[in-house]
Amino acid sequence: SKNAIIIGSGIAGLATAIRLKAKNYDVSVFEANDSPGGKLSRLESNGYTFDAGPSLFTLPSLVDELFEISGEKPDENFKYYKKNIHCQYYFDDGTKFTAWDDQDKFIDEITEVFKINAKSVLEYLDKSKRKYELTSPLFLERSLHKVNSFLNFKTLKAIASAKNLDLFDTLDEVNRHHFKDPRLVQLFNRYATYNGSSPYKTPGIMSMIPHLEFNVGTFYPEGGMYSITDSLYALAKKKGVKFQFNSPVERIICKEGLAKGIKTQNQEYNADLVVSNMDIVPTYRKLIPDQKAPEKTLSQERSSSALIFYWGIKDQFPELDLHNIFFSGNYKKEFTDIFDHKKVPDDPTIYINITSKEDPDHAPEGCENWFVMVNVPPNSGQNWEEMISITKRKVISRLNKFLDTDIEKLIETEEMLTPITIESKTSSYMGALYGAGSNDRNAAFLRHPNFSNKIKNLYFCGGSVHPGGGIPLCLQSAKIVSSLVEK
Ligand code: FAD
Known part of the structure; x- marks a missing residue:
């Protein structure tokens, strides 16, 4: 052979x-x-286990398929379950929001917290689904670059511009047209970061991403992403x-x-x-x-990169879940800082992933493994050392405010990942998380x-x-x- x-x-x-x-x-x-x-690797430190990179798992059927084509049963070899909470959100104004997987619960919560009618939310998710279903078979499941009998590159481009796919507005514009509440705009703008781009630049077609989360689900592999x-x-x-x-x-x-x-x-x-x-x-x-x-x-242009602190935290926070977002007060400035000024945002949105919520043995008893991430520009020779120490202080002080605690005293072990170490560990150009970005x-x-x-x-x-x-x-x-x- x-x-x-x-x-x-x-x-x-x-x-x-x-x-x-x-x-x-x-x-x-x-x-x-x-x-x-x-x-997609793993990191061990002083009794704590961390997933080093990706933390959000969608479309698990694509993994299952690899077992199936190999003649093996996926459920005997790779176990995962659907999460009942997609994410815990904390807004700068003190608003808290839980994105439930259960649609009734989700609608109850979103209408209650944001005083919005259910129809408007369902309509958004439905549009998101339609965009995904229209584009996925054409753009994601085949090579765009091979002419075949009925489809070629030019046809694809024509379809892309003809259909109502929101290619000509930015994601932020699409979201602002749909939602009045700036907090909801921020929530749905965040999906731009799923491919390392800015919601103020990436096309509105990216509003198909929430479909995967809200209509298909978010999943957790037993034992963690690794x-x-x-x-x-x-x-x-x-x-x-x-x-x-x-x-x-x-x-x-x-x-x-x-x-x-x-x-x-x-x-x-x-x-x-x-x-x-x-x-x-x-x-x-x-x-x-x-x-x-x-x-x-x-x-x-490369996608964004990340600065991650892996902290062993010697306490537990029942209010937190597997995925937690602490939004910045000025989202637009955050992305201007990243993509235009090429620096770590002055006021970054903070993401915390805690796999010990699902797998308690990822942290010693009574403790939690925090993966604390902020979005940063890819490496173009910035003074990272300086930006990292400033950012660490900011992250700690913001989390202290949000969670009414003194995090610094609870950190018993720390590891770090930066654009420079992402590049040295995996050869990713400039340490970008997702290769080329999608701002264009x-x-x-x-x-x-x-x-x-x-x-x-x-x-x-x-x-x-x-x-x-x-x-x-x-x-x-x-x-x-x-x-x-x-x-
Ligand atoms: P990589 O993971 O980049 O691996 C390439 C491999 O090739 C490496 O092992 C490297 O050592 C090896 N290699 C390179 N050059 C050579 C050579 N010359 N010879 C031999 N070996 C070589 N995605 C999600 O879906 N959900 C998320 O929540 C998510 N969050 C992320 C968070 C972080 C911090 C990071 C870093 C990424 C995240 N991603 C996420 C993106 C996701 O991790 C990547 O898109 C994906 O893992 C990339 O896989 P890859 O196959 O391109 O190769």
Whole structure:
């Protein structure tokens, strides 16, 4: 059988390996780190366990599918459940809001807290669903860049502009047209951050994202997000995928327009096809430096990055849930700071993820594992050290106010992740969380395709290429690569 080499074992690399294995390829994965998962990894510190990167899990069926195509039962190998609360919201004016999964409860709460009528909310969610259903099969589930009998790139662009998809207004405009209450606008503007963009720039089509949360649900994998990596890695190994850790790939070997294999520090390996799960920018710059790079694509603005404090907290906060948001008072300024001034916001929105709410053994008894994150610009050489210490003080003082406590005294262990360490740990260009950002209305068309049109048998998967970042889209990229290989 033919053999495939995959560079990187991020979620998309793992999924591609499983899919190609299911097609009878001999698959070898080369990973620079000593363990799989890339951004979807785990961190241990003084008796606390943290999910290092992604914390919100939507569309679990895309993970299940990998077990199904491999002839395994998903529910025996990967367990997750639906959350009854999507998120706890704290607004700057003291408003608290619980986003329940149960629709009746959700409507009761939202109408009570924001004095809005139920119809208006349901209408918004319904529109969100329609946008998702219209665009997903076209934009997220296939390669935009291959002409086929009835659809091509131009047709897609025509559809995108013709239909009522809110491509020409910003997400903020769409939300302001729909909701009068600035708190609700802020709540629904936050979905721009799910792909690392600004609600004041990203197109209104992003208002399809709440559909996934409110109509489909948010989920929690038993054991934490790392269980996704863990179970997919176990599946891949069981099916015979070979892994080489501590093996950074240094070159993709190309001859006469054909990918022939890869080179690590010590050795060359031949392959019938090569898939890079490395960020597309360093893939061009480092692995195929002799090939002409698509400069316009590579120069697209990057998505936001993050500053994360992993705190072991020696107390418990029953008012908090798995996902908690503490909104800034001036959302617009927050995004101007991030994307225009390229600095950590003066007054950042704070996100806290606490997996010990679901898995008590992630923290010592009576304690909680706090993953405290603020959105920041990708790294362009800012003075991070200074911004981090200022931000830490601000975050602590705001949380003290919101929760009426003295957090600093409760922190018994601290780890950190910054744009610089995100880049050094996973090779993500500038430490961006989601590859290229979506501030540009044409972002969907500007992402790099899942194949090379210059080098045959070279493919790309992961958050920096089509259809974009985040676990569900990374899983879609693997699916697209596998279907392109088939052709
Ligand atoms: P990555 O995870 O980037 O992994 C790439 C892998 O390739 C790494 O293991 C790296 O070591 C390896 N590699 C790179 N170069 C080489 C080389 N030359 N040789 C060998 N190996 C190499 N998404 C969500 O869905 N929900 C969330 O809540 C969410 N929150 C996030 C929070 C944070 C802090 C971060 C960082 C990300 C978040 N994301 C979230 C985004 C999500 O994590 C990513 O989109 C996704 O995990 C990216 O997967 P990937 O397959 O592109 O590869």
